[in-house]
Every structure is written in structure tokens, then in C-alpha cells.
Amino acid sequence: MSLPRIAIDAMGGDVGVRVMIEGAALARRRHERFQFLLVGDEARIVAALENHPNLRAASEVLHAPDVISGEDKPSQALRRAKTTSMGMAVDAVKQGAAGAAVSAGNTGALMAISKLALRTLPGIDRPALAALLPTLGANDLVMLDLGANTECDARNLVQFAIMGAAYSRIVTGLEAPRVRLLNIGTEEIKGTDALRVAANELKAASAELAMSFENFIEADKINRGEVDVVVTDGFSGNIALKAVEGTARFVADLLRRSFASSLRSKIGFLISRPATELLKHHLDPNNHNGAVFLGLNGVVVKSHGSANALGVANAVAVAARLLEENLTQRIATDLTRVGADNLRPTGRTAAKSRAAE
């Protein structure tokens, strides 16, 4: 049996059809067994394919007359799902015409469309957006939720932990990934009620869970290589992720300025270029592109709106890997094992208690 196709929303993102198609072509070279369904304005896709006969040979083009813009609200996007490239790419997964969808479009719209079309797995109340982040250790870490759910209760956080661990096992090969809840301290009294309840639930269920759970981690420790899965609500996760991205760029900018500050430093920079190129490669967000909505009946990957062709190719590679490794089935199995459906519903992060007072 050939592997299922990957549907590409060729219109999404700030960068346009050519970058999406070039990215898909790069991915095709790495994953020769995969076929592609390219969804969007047919004329523009066909034109872009002229430079990529290798991709063209492995692709079908599906014309979509409309596009979701960055300004569309999720509710507006939902109404136009059937005629837009994003909606039709996700629908292809629902219909079985593709095994996964990749889009660089509006995150809120992609979440809403995916949730409505694909529905959540049994035992999952809400999907979560998960991404891989670089660490000082041997493996990348999985962080979720990164913005799909502004508000989360303890039950959501427990489900995120189970889904994140399943993803991490695929990425790291570990039997029991190290899972932590993101908090503002590691003491048990710190943080919100939802965090404390989720920590207790995960500790109580740890015998059935294929993870090593140990309460909390603070945001300055996440990339030391001491944790494989960082679980948080979508508001805090989005803040943390963007703070990490912004600071990496900030430090790189400072470094550039420092190297330009004297002739001696400029010469040193030229000599040590392999080192700074290595760092640049390590920090380039394109090398970590491809966030996945976990918890759906199907694989949906979000590519960053400003990713280049290499970034798009990496997002497609994430989709290909999750298909090959049966992520959806593995999460479903884990959920059954722990009986996640029986987890007690509990207070929202809303009900934050002031632990510092």
C-alpha cells in the first residue's frame, strides 16, 4: 500500500504560492514515497510547478476559488471552508483523499476548520498546537499548547500531557519522556489551581502513563535538555514561545552589532564564521518549522506564515513523519489506556489563586 497523500494549502502564508510549491518540492525530494495534493488557485500552482517536474509527477492539483486571509476571524473562515484552499485541504483529510494537511495560513482559522471537519479524538476535549523546540540536550522538546486555547482547565492540561508524550516518543524514541507543567515556580503551592490539580491527576495516573512526570518547570529551564515535553495553556505557551523566538533573534542581532564594532572583531568574525553559521543554523526558525494540532482525527500541520521554502519543507516533513509513525493512532491508544475520558473536570486557569501572597 502506498502511503497517504499530503494535502498542501498552496495559498496560505505571507509568502505566496511559489514558496509553498518550492517547499513541497524540497520535501518531495526527501520523502520520495509521498504523493501530494496541491490545493489553491490552479493557474498559479501549475505555473509554479513548471520549475519542479519532480513534484509535478507526484502531485494532483485541486482548484480552490477562495483564500482565507490573515485578518479573517475563525467564524468567517468556517463559513467559507468549502471554497477556500485551507478548508479544501483539511476536507481532503476528512474525506480520506489525503492523510495530512499542511497550511501556512491564519492559525485561528486553521484550528476552527480542522476541529469542525476532523473532530477531536475520543477523550480529547480540545486540540492543542504543539511544536518542537531546540535544547542543549540530545533531543528537541515538545511544547504545547502554543495558542489554540487561551483558557485551559486541569483536564485539558492532562490531555495535552498525554498527547505531548505520544509526540515526544516519536521524536525522541524514549519509552517514558520527561513531562513537566510550565509554572512560575517549582514549589507545589505555585501557580494556578488548574496547574496544581493537573499535577495531582498526572501523578495519580503515572503508573498507566508512558511518561516520567515531575510537576513543574520554569520558563528559564525549558531548553537545558532536562525535559522532553512542556505542557501549558495556550496563552502562556504562546507568550513563552514568542519570548524564546524574540530573544534568540535579539541575541543574534546584538552579536552582529558586537562583531561590527571594531576591525579586529570583524576579522575574528570572518575567521570564526563556521561557528557563527552553525549557531545561525541552530537558531533559524525555519529549521524548527511545523507545529501540529494534536488531538484530531487526522494530522494538520501549521507552517509559519513567513517561513521560507526550507521551512515549508520542514513542516511537510513533520506531517510525513507523523503519518509514517501513526501519531493519531498512538495518541488514541494512550488515551484508552489511561481512561482519559474519566478524568475529573476541574477549575479553569481562570480561577488563579495568588500563590505569592
Added chain:
Amino acid sequence: MSLPRIAIDAMGGDVGVRVMIEGAALARRRHERFQFLLVGDEARIVAALENHPNLRAASEVLHAPDVISGEDKPSQALRRAKTTSMGMAVDAVKQGAAGAAVSAGNTGALMAISKLALRTLPGIDRPALAALLPTLGANDLVMLDLGANTECDARNLVQFAIMGAAYSRIVTGLEAPRVRLLNIGTEEIKGTDALRVAANELKAASAELAMSFENFIEADKINRGEVDVVVTDGFSGNIALKAVEGTARFVADLLRRSFASSLRSKIGFLISRPATELLKHHLDPNNHNGAVFLGLNGVVVKSHGSANALGVANAVAVAARLLEENLTQRIATDLTRVGADNLRPTGRTAAKSRAAE
């Protein structure tokens, strides 16, 4: 009239009396007009002062028999306020024996003790912890709250904005600092109810406020030099601050590794050392040490628990500057002008709405 004294909790922090005293001595050299009240174990303070005759000449020692530990809960700390170095340093501010207190101890305990002893300014419901962060621009930015209040409502956020702007005017010299609320997107529908209400309140009051307010900023943009004050709840602020600190260290570690990866890179590193030293200096948290509790009847500065003597000296310098510039009086004046006491009380951040759905 001589300037008021600065009370130093000589026992707080992971590093002990010697570092606190050495830091105070460094600060004394920079601020010759200031006097010090050194609070803690008298024998150890006197021993540490032997190497610092310059500080000894400007100091009085106040013996405190007890110490707040890092594990003490705020409630436990409050009960022992009268006999601990932290409690007695803050009490010195209350009694007028000092104008400001500096401690490297337990943040939650320092917040609880300071709030009870000094009370909040009229129009302020809760104090907020504010710190300066480096940017690519000409000035540092003020960020608050950094963890004093896990949960915040719109009214708290508005008060934080007013207090942060007052602090920023002292730091930047700007008449109308650029103030933004930290959010997961810049569109008006993004984030929590509390954020949206606070944004509307600040827009409505902008004629009376000495600030330039423009809605939201995302965490990856805070250090670009485009904003002077970043306002957020204590949970998100703590996550953002620690993510920034952790990532700066992460990138520095990667850079060190890259430079060590080949002989050529090592040589390049040696040649470009002035550049990397410049970067190291810029990123050293000791150079940005000293977070202040804004909104109290008095100045209380938190030094990082692991700060070195230079870091402690910087925290003391923050206290000295805020005394010289009459921060407390300026915040009180701003609050009167905007009539902050009349701001409508509104939904907690708890009542987060899922904007992405």
C-alpha cells in the same frame, strides 16, 4: 538635607552576607551621598564589613535574630516579620529610618511583608513587580507584573500601566513612554477579556495619561526598541521574563559550543573576544538586576537570589535612583490625575475567552 538611608537585608539570597555587603560597598562608591542600614546577623555583618571601611563609615548595623528562607510561605514569613532581617529592613522604611529596602530573599515573602507594612498607594489595589529589560533601542524597557500577582483583572492592568509609565519616565526621560499590553496577537479580538477591557480603559483615559498607549504587543517584539513599558499579569510576565533569561543563556551556551567546535573557530573567538565580551556584558543578568515593587508607600527592591556583588550593587543603585527621583510621589500624582480610583472593576484574566476559536 541628607538623602534617606537604604536598608539592606544582608541575609537574603542564595549567596550570603559577604556578597550582599560587597555589593553594598560597590554601590556606596557610586552613590557617596547615601547612608546604609545593614540588617541581619550582627556578628557576620561586622566581620564582612572589615574589608569595606568605606561602607562601614556610612552604615549602621541593625541586628536581626532570624532569617526568612526560600522555602518559607508568605504566611509564615508574615508571622516572623518582626524578628527577621527581611521584615526588619522593610519595617525601617515604614518607620522612616530608611527610604528604601533592598532584599535578595524569597519574592513571595518580600511582597507579603512589604504590602502589609507599607500598604498600597491610594488608587492601587495591588503592588506589581517591575524590572528593566535590555532592548535594541536606546533605552531599557520596564516590564510588569513579573510574578507578584498570578491573577489580574483589567483594573489591575490599568494601574500597572500607570505605574510602569511613571517608572519609565524616570529611566528614559520621555514625556510619554510607549505602553503596550502583552498579548498573543495584536488584533483587538485576541487574548483575555481583562486585556481587552484594560486596552479600552487606557485608550479612553489616554488624554489624561502621560503615556502613548497602543493596545497590544507580542512577546517576540518586546526587545526591538519599539516599546518602553510592557504590562501583563504576574503569571505571563514571569513566564516571559524567564523565557527571555533562559534563551539568552541558551544562545550564549550554543555560541560557546560553536566556537569550541574547531581550531579555526577557537582562533576566531580569541580574535573577536572584545565583541563576545561586549555581548556577555550586555546579557549578564547582573547588569539588569533590581526589580522594584511599584505601588507601595515606599521603595522596595528585589535583588536576584543568585546575583553577584555587581548585581547587588545594581539593585541598590535602582533603589537609590528611585529615591532621588521621587518615584513614589510621581506615581501618586499620576494616579490622582487620572482618577484611577474611579476605574471600573472588571472580569479577571480568569474569564479568558477563546479568541482563536
